[in-house]
Amino acid sequence: MLKSSSSLFFANSILRHRFKSMSELYKTHALLITFGLSEEEPFVSQTLSFSALSSSGDVNYAYRFLSNLSNPPNYGWNLVIRGFSNSRSPEKSIRVYVQMLRSVYSPDHMTYPFLLKSSSRLSNRKLGGSLHCSVAKTGFQWDLFICNTLFHMYGSFRDRASARKLFDEMPVKNLVTWNAILDVYAKCGDVVSARQVFDEMTERDVVSWSSMIDGYVKSGEYNEALEIFDQLMRVGSSKANEVTMVSVLCACAHLGALNRGKTVHRYILDEHLPLTVILQTSLIDMYAKCGSIGDAWGVFCRAFVEERDALMWNAMIGGLASHGFIRESLQLFHKMQVSKINPDEITYLCLLAACSHGGLVKEAWYLFASLKESGAEPKSEHYACMVDVLSRAGLVKDAHDFISEMPVKPTGAMLGALLNGCINHGNFELAETVGKKLIELQPHNDGRYVGLANVYAINKRFGAARSMREAMEKKGVKKIAGHSIIELNETPHRFVAHDKTNIHSEKIYAVLQLIGTRMSLLDVDYDYTEDSHCFCF
Structure with a gap:
């Protein structure tokens, strides 16, 4: 086709055009095909980058475009692999990699990190191990970027041993490497090893502190999480960020530490940390769980509607x-x-x-x-809530029928709700049936034995109630002591049932005895002793 100089000038002028939508790219591609310029480098680079990586792109289009090029650039394979690794179909990145290996092109240090990310998202341990072998064979084993991605992959597999082996063998480590192994231990719930790594670090940044705090929170060690945060504040070498504060607020919420939570909120405002949606949501959750629904409502109202x-x-x-x-x-x-x-x-x-x-x-x-x-499929939690609604309202027969007819298997939460409803509304015959079913379903749950024992005790069947204690001992089930947490001067205090290790125990039990005496004068049934007839053993 004969092309005028003005047309060629126009075509060349759009080769370096930056796209804003796939529709715009389609039109440009069609035009350049007309001029025979669709494989020119500027257009190839822009097309692959936008379609593979942009949030407005289409990685499948990038793959088709790359496959039809007469001489695909090496970076093009990496862009498409990266695009698929971030997509809803990460397995396609592996297919592109296999196609790349079958061609004359070789993977480089930019290829493997996104393949490893795909294996993490696919939870495919075998694939991850094969990719690690390929990394070693191609000579990129000690590339820091690849190694740090390997840590992330092994962390997603909860494979501490492989991650630690890699860490110990690495000839050169940087701060990212130390943070990576710390994060592996934190994700695996091994806070003891995570703390050892944390204490060994000669340099720490906000990622190090955040990983350690988050590790403690996910392991349920909320006081320890707050202690690490206090240490971060004292050291002052790094400023807490949004990720840090979300974990800290979560710890405050679980401890019911309202005053501590308010202090954290003030810190967020004083340090002008961006009040992102997730941070505002964490503040609402913290205030609600700490009993200050007014403060939670205040945070909600101050958030922009959009x-x-x-x-x-x-x-x-x-x-x-x-x-x-x-x-x-x-x-x-x-x-x-x-x-x-x-x-x-x-x-x-x-x-x-x-x-x-x-x-x-x-x-x-x-x-x-x-x-x-x-269009959503109700989960077992939704069914459990419905059972609880019916049971609390005294409709225990309806609740029992609902359980019998639902398409999912009954869980301990469902039967537990039904049992409580039966006890509260006096249907002890059904309560005994449900209690036995619960023990059969969860034979190592101490609360199930206690629940059935209480059913027997209320009916004055004390021999049957005692048999529950014997059944627990026979199966090696131990009663977990009840506990409560209160906050005083921003310090949480944990009290365990019948524990007398607190320095103020004598005063506490004296006041408890006084309360019990006054309640008995008001004809209130109350007994805090260990020999309570309610069988709270």
Whole structure:
């Protein structure tokens, strides 16, 4: 085709054009094909980069484009592999890699990190091991970028041994490497090894501190998490970021440490940390769980309406429900729908829990039906909530029928809710049946034996109640001591049932005895001793 000089000039001028949409790319590609310039380097580079990596791109188009090139560039294979590793189909990156190996092209140090990421997302240990072998064979074993990606992969597999072996063999390590092995241990729940690595580090950044704090939080060691945060504040070498504060707020929430949570909130404001959606959601959750629903509502109201995602709405709806504001939580759900935010499974779980505490059976049935109409498949937690709603309302027969007819197997939570409903509403015959089923389902759960023992005790069948204790001893099940946590001067204090190690134990038990005496004068049935007839052993 004969092309005029002006047309060629026009075509060349768009070779370096930066695309904003795939529609724009399609039109440009078609035009350059007309001029025979579709394989010119500037256009090839722009097309592959945009279609493979942009949030507005199409990695499948990038792959087709690369496959049809007469001489595909090596970086093109890496871009497509990277694009698929971030897509919903990470397995396609492996197919592209295999195709690359069958051609004249060889993988380089930029190829493997994204293949390793794909194996992590696919949870494919065998594939990950094969890729590690390929890395060693091609001479990139000690490339820091690849090694640090290997740590991430082994961490996702919970393979501490392989990660530690790699760490010990590495001839050169940087701060990223130390943070990577620390994160592996934290993800695996091995906070002891994580702390050893943390203490050995000669240099730390905010990632190091955040990993250690998050590791303690995920292991349920919330006091230790706050201690590390205090240490970070004292050292002052690094500033906490959003990730750090989310973990710290989570620790405060689980400890019920309201004053500590307020101090953390002030720190966030004083340091001008960006109040991202996840950070605001964490603040709402913390205040709600620490008993300050007013502060939670304040954070929610100060958030811009367009910033509120489903998680933030869920946190506020759940918080209101847990504090007894049942109608308010349902009204907020209506506002959520008006705001064009689609409720998810967690939303319905919060609402069903609200209905359970508020005795709203009719509303619960409506919400359960709405969940199924939305196209979502109810999870066992939703069924458990419905059982709880019916059981609390005294409809234990309906709850039992619901369990019998539901398409999922009954869980301990469902039967436990039914058992409590039977006890509270006097259906002891069904309670005994359910209690035995619970022990059969969870033979190593101490609470199941206690529940059935209480059923027998209420019916004055003390011999049968004692047999529960004997059954526990026979199976080696030990009663976990109950405990409570209170906060005093920003310091959480943990009290275990019948524990007298606290320095103020004598005063505490004296006050407890005084309360018990006054309650007995008011004709209130109360017994805090270990020999309580309620069989709380």
